[in-house]
Amino acid sequence: MTDFDVRDDAVGICKAVMNGVAPGVKILDITHQVTPYDIAEGARFLAGSAPYFPDDAVFVVVVDPTVGSARKAIIARSKKGQFFVLPDNGLLTLVQDRDGIVAAWDIQNPEWMIGAKTSSTFHGRDIFSPAGAHLARGDDWTKAGPALDVAKLVRLDIRYATVDDAGLHGQVIGTDGPYGNLVLNVPAETFAQLGYGLGETVPVQVDGRRSELPFVKTFSDVFSCSVSIGALCAGHRAVRPLCGLRPRRGAAGSGVRFR
Numbered sequence: 247m248t249d250f251d252v253r254d255d256a257v258g259i260c261k262a263v264m265n266g267v268a269p270g271v272k273i274l275d276i277t278h279q280v281t282p283y284d285i286a287e288g289a290r291f292l293a294g295s296a297p298y299f300p301d302d303a304v305f306v307v308v309v310d311p312t313v314g315s316a317r318k319a320i321i322a323r324s325k326k327g328q329f330f331v332l333p334d335n336g337l338l339t340l341v342q343d344r345d346g347i348v349a350a351w352d353i354q355n356p357e358w359m360i361g362a363k364t365s366s367t368f369h370g371r372d373i374f375s376p377a378g379a380h381l382a383r384g385d386d387w388t389k390a391g392p393a394l395d396v397a398k399l400v401r402l403d404i405r406y407a408t409v410d411d412a413g414l415h416g417q418v419i420g421t422d423g424p425y426g427n428l429v430l431n432v433p434a435e436t437f438a439q440l441g442y443g444l445g446e447t448v449p450v451q452v453d454g455r456r457s458e459l460p461f462v463k464t465f466s467d468v469f470s471c472s473v474s475i476g477a478l479c480a481g482h483r484a485v486r487p488l489c490g491l492r493p494r495r496g497a498a499g500s501g502v503r504f505r
Contacts, residue, residue, distance in 0.1 A: 247291060248308040248370060249280040256368075260306075260375040263360060267379035274299075283311040285336050286402055287420060293340035296328060306370075306378035307332040314366035319373045320394060321387050322350040329387070331378040333369070334394075336402035343404070347396045353377050354391035407432040409439050413451075427465075 250256040257278050264271055276295045280288045288309035296305065310317075310333045318334040325346040330338055331353075338347065353359070353373055358380050364372035381387055407416035407430070414436065420429040442448055442461050450457045462468055 247276040247280065247288065247295070247305070248278045249282045249284065249288065250278050250308070250370065252278050256370065260308075260370050263371055263375040264306075264379040264382070267376050268383035271379060271382045276305075280309050283309065285309055285311070289337050289340045289402060290419060292330075292337060293344060296324075296341055296345070299328065301327040302329075304329045304331065304378050304381045306374050307337055308370040308374050309333075309337060310335065310369060313369050317400075318394070319353040319369060319377070320350050320399070321353060321377060321381065321390055322347050322396070322399070323387075324348065329378075329381050331374050331381065333374075334400050336400050338399060339402040339404055342396075342399070342401075347399070350394040350396050350399060351387060352391040352394050355389060358385075358390045405431065407436050409436060414440055 248257065248260075257275075261273055264273060277291060280291060288307060292305065292307055296303075299305070305328065307330065312335065313333070320332065320334045322330045322332075322338055322342075324330070324341060325348055328345070330341065332338065334350075341347070358373075358377045360372040360376050377390060380390070405417060407414060409415075414432065416430050416432040416436075418428045419431045421427065422429055440448070444461055444463055446461050447458045448461050450459050460468060
């Protein structure tokens with residue numbers, strides 16, 4: 247997964263490097279269209295995809311706005327056994343929170359890179375792709391470099407949705423591909439604390455502006471371009487196109503606001 251896009255040869259070169267180290271390795275693309283430099287979006291896509299891969303899968307992730315700087319290139323292993331080869335810039339935050347990271351290593355061994363003369367701007371080719379391929383072919387990952395303290399890995403400042411007496415407070419964290427639906431940081435179980443059922447109207451407040459939106463099961467339950475609240479496959483709430491939620495009387499809170 248990268249923010250490289252597919253308009254040039256970068257992705258193909260990375261795959262060629264992987265195949266050169268581990269001939270015949272199976273490579274699956276999550277996406278190469280992460281918004282450029284958007285580490286938080288990359289972290290969300292990685293956490294959303296990882297549960298659908300085998301427990302011994304190797305993820306090579308390059309969203310690396312500080313490539314060539316002092317940031318570390320690392321290998322990390324989750325409690326599930328999955329490996330993550332990526333810059334230490336917060337991409338791993340959501341996976342670490344959900345699955346746990348048991349060990350991490352700083353990639354410093356030139357034998358795990360494309361060679362001693364690595365580029366300062368294309369670590370996807372020169373470090374992350376070969377290191378991922380070494381893992382895929384079963385090489386000893388402790389040979390990649392020195393061990394790191396997992397408690398000191400770089401983390402994003404993630405804001406989670408909360409429910410209090412004023413209601414549910416959440417954020418818009420992205421859009422649902424090309425469709426225009428707004429993805430919220432509101433898991434289904436958090437929204438459920440408000441006590442609404444399908445078909446009910448939910449008061450919403452966004453930036454001081456109040457609206458009332460229907461709570462629906464799927465997109466076709468409302469007219470095209472209507473505003474509604476529904477569910478996405480990853481378990482997060484979606485607003486079409488957006489806004490807010492005020493809990494029904496007797497529920498855990500009395501409103502939902504998005505800032």
